[in-house]
Amino acid sequence: MNDKSVPDVSVIVGAYEAMPYLIRCLESVEAQTLGAGRIEIVAIDDGSTDGTGEYLDDFAARTSIPTRVVHQANSGGPSGPRNVGIDLARGRYLFFLDADDYFADESLERMVAMADRARTDVVLGKVEGVNRGAPGSMWRRTTARVDIYDSQVIYTLSAQKLFRRELVERLNLRFDEGLRTGEDALFTMEAYIRGNGVSVIADYTCYYLVGRDDGKHVTKSGSYTLRFDSVSALMALITELVPPGAKRDRLMVRPFTVGLIQQFGHGVLKQPKKIQRHKMALAAPLMARYWTPGVAARIKVTERLRLDCVALGRFDLLADMLAFVKAETVPEVVHRGRARTPYLVLPHFGDRSTGLPEESYRVTVPDWLGKPGLRRIEAPEAVRRRNSLPRRVVRGLRGQARHVALLRHRAA
Incomplete structure (x- = not known):
C-alpha cells in the first residue's frame, strides 16, 4: 500500500x-x-x-x-x-x-x-x-x-x-x-x-x-512572564482561527483554566506585592479582550470567580476567594427563580459594591461541593436534559416491561 x-x-x-x-x-x-x-x-x-x-x-x-x-x-x-x-x-x-x-x-x-x-x-x-x-x-x-x-x-x-x-x-x-x-x-x-x-x-x-x-525538565523552568506570553499567544491563535461563538468559547476555556488561572493560585499570596501587581497588569489586557460571558459560563464557579476578580483588577477580592477555597469550606447553595437555579455562596455573594455580579456565582457546569465525591451539583439545564421527554418515555417503557415480567413470574 x-x-x-x-x-x-x-x-x-x-x-x-x-x-x-x-x-x-x-x-x-x-x-x-x-x-x-x-x-x-x-x-x-x-x-x-x-x-x-x-x-x-x-x-x-x-x-x-x-x-x-x-x-x-x-x-x-x-x-x-x-x-x-x-x-x-x-x-x-x-x-x-x-x-x-x-x-x-x-x-x-x-x-x-x-x-x-x-x-x-x-x-x-x-x-x-x-x-x-x-x-x-x-x-x-x-x-x-x-x-x-x-x-x-x-x-x-x-x-x-x-x-x-x-x-x-x-x-x-x-x-x-x-x-x-x-x-x-x-x-x-x-x-x-x-x-x-x-x-x-x-x-x-x-x-x-x-x-x-x-x-x-523544560516545563519546570522559566519565569512567570513566559507563561503569560504563551497564554496570550494561544488566545490570539484561537481568536484568529475560530469565529466568535460557542466553538471559540469552548476552546478558549483551555488557556484560561490551564495557563492563566495557575498564575493566580494560592502561591500568589506569598509572592512580593511587586510581582502580584505585575501579574495583574499582565492579565488585564487578556481579560479585557478574551474574557466573555460565553467563556465564563463554561467554567466552574470557584475558578470563574477568581478570574472575575482578576478581570476587575481586585487582588483583595481574589485573596478572599483563595482563602475560602484553601480552607476547604463547603459553600451554601441557594436557589433562585422558578427554575430553582443554584448559586454558590462564596465570598462577597450579594455584595454589589464589589462589582461581582450575582451571575458569577451561578452554577452553569457540573461542580463538586467540597472534595470530589462529597456532593455533585449541576445546572438546571443538565438536569432537564437528563429528565427530557424521550428519556422519561424510555424509562417508563422499561418500567412497564419489568412490571409485566414480574406479574408473569408471579402467575407462574
Missing part, C-alpha cells in the same frame, strides 16, 4: 543534556513492533555538553533504524530542534519524542494503524506519567474521530502526538521559536482546528512522560 522507500514515521528527537534518559528513549524506538524498516529517526543535539551528542552518533552507527544526527549550537528551547527535524523528515507521519521520555512497544504500530484507518491527521496515544503527573481526562475511551469542541483533547496540547506530515507541510506548521514555553500548544491547537480530524487511543499506554530527577 505504501511506498517502501518512504518510512511510515519520522521520530524527531530534540536532545539537550539528555543523558542518561536518552538511552531508554532510543531503546524504546528500536523496540517498536512497527519495524525498523518503517521508521526513521531524526535526532538533533542542541548544543549538549554531557555526552548526548556522542551517544547519538554511536547509536546512529549501530542501529538498524535509519538515523540522521544533527549537531547544532544551543537554541534555547525545544522549538528550534523540532523545526530542524520537520525540515529533514521523510515519513508519512511525524512524532516528536522528547529525549527524556519513551514509547511502549506497540505505540507507533497502533497509532499509524489508527491514522490510516480513520484518515485523521492527528492521533493521541494514551500518556502515563513516570515520576510526574500526566493528563488523564481524554483517555476515557478509544475513538476513531473526536469532536474537538466537545471532548477533552484540548487539555493535552503537548507535541507528543502522531501528526500527518502532509498536514504539517500544507499548513506550513512550525514551532514558534520566539516562545520559551507553551510553543507546542500553538502547533497542536492549530493542527486540531485546521486538520482532518483527531483520533484517540485510550486502551493502550503509548507514551511514558518522565519527570527528571535533576529538575532540568
Whole structure:
C-alpha cells in the first residue's frame, strides 16, 4: 500500500543534556513492533555538553533504524530542534519524542494503524506519567474521530502526538521559536482546528512522560512572564482561527483554566506585592479582550470567580476567594427563580459594591461541593436534559416491561 522507500514515521528527537534518559528513549524506538524498516529517526543535539551528542552518533552507527544526527549550537528551547527535524523528515507521519521520555512497544504500530484507518491527521496515544503527573481526562475511551469542541483533547496540547506530515507541510506548521514555553500548544491547537480530524487511543499506554530527577525538565523552568506570553499567544491563535461563538468559547476555556488561572493560585499570596501587581497588569489586557460571558459560563464557579476578580483588577477580592477555597469550606447553595437555579455562596455573594455580579456565582457546569465525591451539583439545564421527554418515555417503557415480567413470574 505504501511506498517502501518512504518510512511510515519520522521520530524527531530534540536532545539537550539528555543523558542518561536518552538511552531508554532510543531503546524504546528500536523496540517498536512497527519495524525498523518503517521508521526513521531524526535526532538533533542542541548544543549538549554531557555526552548526548556522542551517544547519538554511536547509536546512529549501530542501529538498524535509519538515523540522521544533527549537531547544532544551543537554541534555547525545544522549538528550534523540532523545526530542524520537520525540515529533514521523510515519513508519512511525524512524532516528536522528547529525549527524556519513551514509547511502549506497540505505540507507533497502533497509532499509524489508527491514522490510516480513520484518515485523521492527528492521533493521541494514551500518556502515563513516570515520576510526574500526566493528563488523564481524554483517555476515557478509544475513538476513531473526536469532536474537538466537545471532548477533552484540548487539555493535552503537548507535541507528543502522531501528526500527518502532509498536514504539517500544507499548513506550513512550525514551532514558534520566539516562545520559551507553551510553543507546542500553538502547533497542536492549530493542527486540531485546521486538520482532518483527531483520533484517540485510550486502551493502550503509548507514551511514558518522565519527570527528571535533576529538575532540568523544560516545563519546570522559566519565569512567570513566559507563561503569560504563551497564554496570550494561544488566545490570539484561537481568536484568529475560530469565529466568535460557542466553538471559540469552548476552546478558549483551555488557556484560561490551564495557563492563566495557575498564575493566580494560592502561591500568589506569598509572592512580593511587586510581582502580584505585575501579574495583574499582565492579565488585564487578556481579560479585557478574551474574557466573555460565553467563556465564563463554561467554567466552574470557584475558578470563574477568581478570574472575575482578576478581570476587575481586585487582588483583595481574589485573596478572599483563595482563602475560602484553601480552607476547604463547603459553600451554601441557594436557589433562585422558578427554575430553582443554584448559586454558590462564596465570598462577597450579594455584595454589589464589589462589582461581582450575582451571575458569577451561578452554577452553569457540573461542580463538586467540597472534595470530589462529597456532593455533585449541576445546572438546571443538565438536569432537564437528563429528565427530557424521550428519556422519561424510555424509562417508563422499561418500567412497564419489568412490571409485566414480574406479574408473569408471579402467575407462574
